[in-house]
Amino acid sequence: MKVFDDPEKQAEFERHLQLAREFIESEQLNAIHFPDIPQEFFSWEPCECCHSKLGGSRYEIKGIGDEGWYLYLVCVECFDALNILQSEGEI
Numbered sequence: 001m002k003v004f005d006d007p008e009k010q011a012e013f014e015r016h017l018q019l020a021r022e023f024i025e026s027e028q029l030n031a032i033h034f035p036d037i038p039q040e041f042f043s044w045e046p047c048e049c050c051h052s053k054l055g056g057s058r059y060e061i062k063g064i065g066d067e068g069w070y071l072y073l074v075c076v077e078c079f080d081a082l083n084i085l086q087s088e089g090e091i
């Protein structure tokens, strides 16, 4: 899936897509609920999807599994990657 003309940005995007797939599988999620109005905030907490330890913008998403739902804190790149995977029907 080509999104960026810049090869470095494209590689980084694909890396996050792969990490997002692994995250969905390891957390056994059936769906992700994205907030209607995403609230971006700064946090030093690692991203729960790609495990980036860099402080930065985070979003809260709701992962829905068989046992209920759980809140995850994810970085902007993972938020976008998960959003794309869900809209492509991969989740």
Ligand SMILES: [Zn+2]
Pocket: 047, 048, 049, 050, 051, 052, 074, 075, 076, 077, 078, 079
């Ligand atoms: Zn991330």
